Amino acid sequence: MRNELLDMGCRQLRDEIAAGQVKSVAATEAVFEAVEKYEETIGAYISTFRKQAIAKANEVDEKITAGKKVGLLAGVPIAVKDNMCTAFGATTCASKILENFHAPYNATVIEKLLAADAVIVGKTNMDEFAMGSSTETSGFRRTVNPWDTSRVPGGSSGGSAAAVAGRLCFAALGSDTGGSIRQPASFCGVVGLKPTYGRVSRYGLVAFGSSLDQIGPLTRTVGDCALMMNVIAGYDQADSTSVDEETAPVCDYLEKLDEPIENLKIAIVPQFNAGADEQVQKALRDAVGTYKELGAEIIEVDMPHLDYAVAAYYVIATAEASSNLARYDGVHYGHRTDNASDYIEVYSKSRAEGFGKEVKRRIMLGTYTLSSGYYDAYYLKALKVRNLIRSDFTDVFEKCDCIMTPVSPTTAFKLGEKVDDPLTMYLSDVYTIAANLAGVPAISIPCGFDEKELPIGLQFLAPAFSEDRLLRIARMFEKQTDWHKKKPVIS
Amino acid sequence: MGNLQYKVIVGLEIHVHLRTKSKMFCGCALEYGATANSRVCPVCLGMPGSLPVMNKQAFEYAVLAALALNCKIAEFTKWDRKGYYYPDLPKNYQISQYDLPLGTGGFIEIPLQSGQTKKIRIIRVHLEEDAGKNLHPAGNFSQIDLNRAGTPLLEIVTEPDMNSAAEVRALAVELQRIVRFLGVSVADMQKGHMRFEPNINLIITRDGTEYKTPIAEIKNLNSFRALERSVDYEIQRQLDEFLQTGKVMEMGNKTTHGWDDENQTTVLQREKEEAHDYRYFPEPDLVPVVMNERWLNEIKSKLCELPLQKQMRYVSEYKLSDYDAGVLTAERSTAEFFERAVKKGGDPKRVCNLLTQVGLKLANEAGCTLAELIPAAENVAELAEMIDTGKVSASAGNTIMRKMAESGEKPQIIAEQLNLLQKSDAGELEVIVDKVLEGNPKAVEDVKSGGKKSKKARGFLLGQVMQKTSGRANPKIISEILAEKLG
Ligand SMILES: [Zn+2]
Numbered sequence: 001m002r003n004e005l006l007d008m009g010c011r012q013l014r015d016e017i018a019a020g021q022v023k024s025v026a027a028t029e030a031v032f033e034a035v036e037k038y039e040e041t042i043g044a045y046i047s048t049f050r051k052q053a054i055a056k057a058n059e060v061d062e063k064i065t066a067g068k069k070v071g072l073l074a075g076v077p078i079a080v081k082d083n084m085c086t087a088f089g090a091t092t093c094a095s096k097i098l099e100n101f102h103a104p105y106n107a108t109v110i111e112k113l114l115a116a117d118a119v120i121v122g123k124t125n126m127d128e129f130a131m132g133s134s135t136e137t138s139g140f141r142r143t144v145n146p147w148d149t150s151r152v153p154g155g156s157s158g159g160s161a162a163a164v165a166g167r168l169c170f171a172a173l174g175s176d177t178g179g180s181i182r183q184p185a186s187f188c189g190v191v192g193l194k195p196t197y198g199r200v201s202r203y204g205l206v207a208f209g210s211s212l213d214q215i216g217p218l219t220r221t222v223g224d225c226a227l228m229m230n231v232i233a234g235y236d237q238a239d240s241t242s243v244d245e246e247t248a249p250v251c252d253y254l255e256k257l258d259e260p261i262e263n264l265k266i267a268i269v270p271q272f273n274a275g276a277d278e279q280v281q282k283a284l285r286d287a288v289g290t291y292k293e294l295g296a297e298i299i300e301v302d303m304p305h306l307d308y309a310v311a312a313y314y315v316i317a318t319a320e321a322s323s324n325l326a327r328y329d330g331v332h333y334g335h336r337t338d339n340a341s342d343y344i345e346v347y348s349k350s351r352a353e354g355f356g357k358e359v360k361r362r363i364m365l366g367t368y369t370l371s372s373g374y375y376d377a378y379y380l381k382a383l384k385v386r387n388l389i390r391s392d393f394t395d396v397f398e399k400c401d402c403i404m405t406p407v408s409p410t411t412a413f414k415l416g417e418k419v420d421d422p423l424t425m426y427l428s429d430v431y432t433i434a435a436n437l438a439g440v441p442a443i444s445i446p447c448g449f450d451e452k453e454l455p456i457g458l459q460f461l462a463p464a465f466s467e468d469r470l471l472r473i474a475r476m477f478e479k480q481t482d483w484h485k486k487k488p489v490i491s
Numbered sequence: 492m493g494n495l496q497y498k499v500i501v502g503l504e505i506h507v508h509l510r511t512k513s514k515m516f517c518g519c520a521l522e523y524g525a526t527a528n529s530r531v532c533p534v535c536l537g538m539p540g541s542l543p544v545m546n547k548q549a550f551e552y553a554v555l556a557a558l559a560l561n562c563k564i565a566e567f568t569k570w571d572r573k574g575y576y577y578p579d580l581p582k583n584y585q586i587s588q589y590d591l592p593l594g595t596g597g598f599i600e601i602p603l604q605s606g607q608t609k610k611i612r613i614i615r616v617h618l619e620e621d622a623g624k625n626l627h628p629a630g631n632f633s634q635i636d637l638n639r640a641g642t643p644l645l646e647i648v649t650e651p652d653m654n655s656a657a658e659v660r661a662l663a664v665e666l667q668r669i670v671r672f673l674g675v676s677v678a679d680m681q682k683g684h685m686r687f688e689p690n691i692n693l694i695i696t697r698d699g700t701e702y703k704t705p706i707a708e709i710k711n712l713n714s715f716r717a718l719e720r721s722v723d724y725e726i727q728r729q730l731d732e733f734l735q736t737g738k739v740m741e742m743g744n745k746t747t748h749g750w751d752d753e754n755q756t757t758v759l760q761r762e763k764e765e766a767h768d769y770r771y772f773p774e775p776d777l778v779p780v781v782m783n784e785r786w787l788n789e790i791k792s793k794l795c796e797l798p799l800q801k802q803m804r805y806v807s808e809y810k811l812s813d814y815d816a817g818v819l820t821a822e823r824s825t826a827e828f829f830e831r832a833v834k835k836g837g838d839p840k841r842v843c844n845l846l847t848q849v850g851l852k853l854a855n856e857a858g859c860t861l862a863e864l865i866p867a868a869e870n871v872a873e874l875a876e877m878i879d880t881g882k883v884s885a886s887a888g889n890t891i892m893r894k895m896a897e898s899g900e901k902p903q904i905i906a907e908q909l910n911l912l913q914k915s916d917a918g919e920l921e922v923i924v925d926k927v928l929e930g931n932p933k934a935v936e937d938v939k940s941g942g943k944k945s946k947k948a949r950g951f952l953l954g955q956v957m958q959k960t961s962g963r964a965n966p967k968i969i970s971e972i973l974a975e976k977l978g
Contacts, residue, residue, distance in 0.1 A: 085540040098539065105533050107540060206539040210775035239542050240777050320775055323572050326583035327537045331635070343633075347576055370574075370770035379772060 003030040006167040007487065010076050010224040011254075013170060017075035020064055024057035024075025027170070028119050031077040035122075035168050038490050043143040044153075044163035046082045047089050048122035053077065056119045063117070071116035072231050078113060079169035081160050082123035083130055084215070085204040086110050093206050094138035095128045097328045097335045097354025107204020108236045109173060109215050116231045121169055124159030128356045129325065130180055130208040132156050133428045136419045137358040144415065145187060146488040147454055151412040154184030160218045161188035165488055171219040171228055175205055177212045178313055179407070179432025182444035185218050186407035186457020189446045189486065191225045191474070192218045194432075196464045197439035198243035199250075201236030207324040209317035210241075212436040221484055222445065222475045226253035229467060248465040260476045261469060264296040266460075267400040269303050272431065276409040283448035283456040284406055290480050291404075301396050301403070305388040306434055312389070313433040314426060315369050315382035322366030328354060361422065386437045393438045397463045402473055405431045407444045407457035431459060441467045445474045446483040455483075497695040499726055501659050502651030506644050507670055508621065508684040509552045510677050514641035515620045516543030516586060516777075523682045527626075527636040535641035537581030542776050545570075549643035550593070550618060550780060552675035554790050556645055557594025557616040559669050559797060566782050568593045570774035575767070578635055579623040587646075589771040592617035593780075599649070599669070600799055601661040606813070608799065611662055612650040619644050645676075651690065656722035659689055660715050668798040672823040680714050687712040691725045692740060695733055703740040704729040709748045709757055721750040725757055801826055809839035818847050824860040825851065828868055837872030838879055845871055849892040857896075864896050871895075874902035881965045887911040913965040917972065920956070920964055924972045927955045938977045949973065 005013070005027050016022040032050050039045060060075040080086070083093045085103035087110075092098045106114070113120060127137040135143045135158025143158045145151040146166035153162040157174030161184035164172050174181040176194035185192025193216045200215045207213060217228035233250045236242045268288065273281060288298055330336035330350025337349035355363070369378035396403060408428055418425045435442035440461055447458035458477070462470040478484055513519060517534035533541040554564055571589035594616035600608045621644040623637035647666070653659045667685060670676040678684050692706045707725055712718045725748070732738060748757040796804075798820040805816035820826045825846070832842045846861065850871070854864045865871060874895070878888040883906050894905045906912050914920055928935055937948035956969050 083540075085538075091539065093539070101539065103533075103538065103540065105538075105541075203542050204540040207776075238544060240544050241542075241775075319772060323574055323584055323770070323772070326574060326576070327539070327581060329576065329583060331578050332536065332581055333538075343578060367770065370772050372768045372770070375770075375772070 003033065005030045006034060008170070009221050010073065010170045010219065011227050014072070014074050014076050014227070017060070018064060018070055024060045024119060025054060027075060028053050028057040028077050028121065031121055031169055034166075038166060038168065041144065041149060041490060042146055042162050042166050042168065043141045044124055044159045044166060044168050045079070045122040046092055046094060046125050046138075046140055046159070049089055049120065052088060053119050053121045060117050060119070071118070072227065073113065073116040073118035076118055076170050077121045078118045079122050079124050079160060079163045079172040080110065080113070080120060081126050081157050081172070081174050083126060083175055083206040083208075084110060084123075084173065085206065086120070086123065089123060091123070091206065092140070093129045094126045094140055095328075095354065095356070095359065096139040097351070099139075099335060101334050103204070105204065108201035108238060109232050110204065112232050113173075118231070124157070124163055124172060126159055127156035127180075128359050129206070129321070130156040130175055130177055130213075131321070131358050131362050133179070133183055133425050134413070134415075134419065135159060135184070136415065137356055139356050142415065145412045145454075146490050147189060148412065148452070149491060150414060151454070152187065152415055154187030154408075154412060156180040156184075157192075157218065158184045161185050161190055161192065164188070164190045164218045164220060166490060167487070171217060171224050173215055173228075173232070174218050175208075175213055175215050176432075176436065177209045177214075177317060178436050179429040181216045181218060182407050182432050182442060182457065182459060183429065185444040186446075186455065186459075187412040189455030189483070189488070190218055190220055191222055191446070191484070192216065192444045193225050193229065193467070193470075194435060194442050195229065195233065195467055196243075196248075196441045197436075198241055199248070199441070199465065199467065200232050201234070201239040201242045203236055203238040207320070209320040209436075210324060211320060212313075212317055214436070222471055222478045223254065223257060225443070226257050226471045229253045229471070233467070243465070251468050253468050253471055256468065257472055257475050258479075259472060260294065261401060261472055264291070264294070264473065264476070265299060265400040266291055266296050266473075267299050267301040267396055267403045269306070269403060269405060270300055271302065272306060272405055275430065276406045277411070277450070279450040280406045280409060280411070280456055284404070284458065287404065287447050287458050287477065290477060294476055294480065299400060301399060303389075303392045303396060303434075305385060305392050308385045309389055309434045309437060310426060310430055312382040312385035313429070313437055314365065315378050316386065316437070318362045318366030319370050319379050320366070322363045322370065325355075325359070325363055330354070358422070389434055390438045393434075393440055393461075393463075401462065401469065403461045405459045405461070407431060407459045411450045411452070411454035411456055435461050440464050441470050443470050443474050445477060446486075447477070447481070448483055449486075455486075494699075495695065495697045497693045497730060499654050499656075500651045500692050500694060501653040501656075501722060502690045503647075503649045503653070503659060503662060504688040504690070505647045505649075505663070505666060506621075506686045507556070507647065507666075507676050507678065509549050509643040509645055509675055511546055511549045511552065511643055513546060515546050515549050515618070515643040516641055519641065521642055522638070525638055527634070528638060530638040531640070535581070536637060537583075543586060543774075545777060545780070546643060551790050552643070552673075553593055553616065553618040553645050554782070554787070555673050555793055556670055556675050557597065558791060558794055559673055560594065560597040560599050560613050560616060560647065562594030562597030562613060562616050564782055564787060565591055565593050565595070567591065567779055568782070569779040570777045571771045572774050573619075574770040577622065578633065579625050579637075579640070581623070581637060581640060585619060585622065586774055586777070587619035588617035599662060599665060600797075601658065601665045602799060602802075603661065604657065608803075609658065611652040611658075614648045614650055616645065616647050619646060656719045656726065659722050660719040663687060663715055663718055665799060668821065672795065672798050673793070674823070683713055685713065687718050689718065689722055689725075691722055691729070693726065693729050693733070695730075702733065702737075704733050705738060705740045706745045707748055707757070708745065709750055710760065712750055717750050717752055720755060721757055724755065728757065795823070798823075798826070805839070809833070809843070811839060811843055815843050815847055818851070819843060822860070824862055828861040831868035832871040832875070835869040835872035837875035841875035841879055842871055844885075845875060845888065845892050849889050850896070853893065853896045866899065870902055877902055877906065881913060881967060882906070883911050883913055884962075884966075887913075910961075910963065912963065914960055914963050917968060920960075920968055921972055923956055923959050923964070924969065924976065927952055927959065928976065931955065935977065949977070
């Protein structure tokens, strides 16, 4: 018997908790009951904090009883991806090399969640160091798709997406370097937003590709996504790349959420969509139909440089990763080999033992592209492609409000299907990567199911710092459809 | 040896710790000698998820130093990661500046022994973070202290324009004086605030043919002495090596040496220059620094006359000796105090003597600056004038100077209190002189008879007068009276 509480949205739950109609403790207990029941099957979490979560829930309930003001997420059980540092529990990035790493500090987003009175229930599974599109590169465990347990949840924020879809939390944070929020959101039938680069602080997010990484929410509805953004968005002086209030003020993302955008103009990129499965293309056509009914104008645009996006992305992301991951050397923290005969071996053996195959592959790729003699041919050229893609976006956004694409060429694939074929795996990010290269925000929302009853995701991309409009565009579709109301039956 | 001549070629790479309150990219305090690993945070420990934030003060100090070195300041500069694995480098990359340093194309003027100056060209000036320190206690392990990790480090690279060890030393000393003058570094050699790496080779001409010896780099020198001696040693070593082996410079045969202070020799560390690949790329966690005119002008306003210029001006304008001018310009606060006292009317030479003979010694003992010792520079000016007009003797002046440092009282008052004002009243002194002459007929006789004894006797009589006045008589006036009476 499922607890009905678990199907409640964050906004409703928060309001009812704040009004004293529902106890945060009850919602939190419900989450942990579900975890007990389904976690063995789904494997969404690397660690959970039952005792601490209940204590926080009690604290929030007491605050409410005492008539004190409570935060935007008062008492709402939230999960966070295990690449965000928490001063409690371990922060592993799903890597053996950080298996016992306990960060001495909270990431800025964690501080913001706690300040908003959220109840953090656990840290979710992911591809090791967020490198992957199926959560299968996790050094610890397998996460399955709640809609079909023989399939992957997507990645790298697969644990977060599975936890949200599987009702093992009410909302979650993920990180997105090339689609790592949007693709698992799409595979698991939930909403996922990658904010503009610089909108959410990266302080405390264990870096993969620093110029691409961005933290964002995974939720069951667009409204919950807006609520989460109200909590996590904003300037942080600890992150030099976060954007200050003067340049781009944050707004109340819920305020005008239900107001449709007038004279909405949506661009589609035919060249882009051609490679998707027929079922995915059909869902996109249906979505076009829905927006036309809502009075939107659909235009076709050309983005000539998108063909090079995947190549440029894998050069830039791996180059940055090779440098970001250099610190995991067994000297200051993390896994250290037992069999070193000198300090060079402390490095080489600790790293050989601690990192998984995909991470090693990307470190080698990145090291190669940065090497003298190759830098100009790879890294510098990739930066040029990145600039061309940016200007493609600038051009297109002069003609429209947003771009609509599929999130992924396919729905969730089978566990083990692509894990040994990195190139095919990399290509599953073909639609999501451009947003990271350009730094623009993009959202994934449920837009149908294929014949195997697997969710399909619809992606919108909008100009930098227009998350408010992006959410409103998504909300227009959500109001018109009920895909987001479907929920998986976990076998 | 035959017909052999050689020319020494030296270029320098210098690292200078800046004296900011906090580190380059985090808020940790810069504190020399603190308990190991007590001045650290997630950022300078390179913890996962931590991000650097630029210390604006450090950047401004670096620009100020680059301006003083006559560099062109970049309007746009960025940060780069320099990748290498070393246990004292927590991130295994150093945040530095690669292709767009903040300053380029400058020069530093150094004094030569001849009294002339020489311009040494500066290739580049950039800012980076220092690493921690590896400690090697006895036993089968090493320890790492990361207190120093993240200290703002200014790197200055010169052209190979120096032609002797003395010139290398002069540059090092001059640079220390400049960064201290600007207040951008404490530049304490003993604390490792300045480190030098000279690149040395020789151009040897033998029987009309020119040979270049392989370049040798000496790492990590942190005293002027070691710098000068190691360069001298290396010059001799290269000369010997050339004579024995005839080895000349080739691609990749640059060697790296350390300095063995105990044996006063350089020690070969690396035979061949390793093809080190640092895999530089732009630091994605920091934003580029754009220098606008307003900001640059703000920094420029903190520039001042540089010590060497001051020193030369003191010699030409105030007729001070080069040595004294050097002492006065060793520290900015000293030079400024000196100039204030001169501006208040003190004779430069007299003020200089008061400061170099008494003031600086006292300040040194008290561990403070002259201005802290004697807040009112005009008091020193007044004292100088009292000495010049004969109100007090030069030695009494020194005594008054000491008292001024203690009490802060005006020199006139101190002179009165200590009864140090000289008797310059000729009438009063004449009475005393007459008494002395009366009481010492033998000496008077000797003076009058002239010859060898005369000078000695005159001195004796003068001494007698001084004794009778407890040393407060103005010796100049007594001499005049004596001359009048004895011829
Ligand atoms: Zn620090």
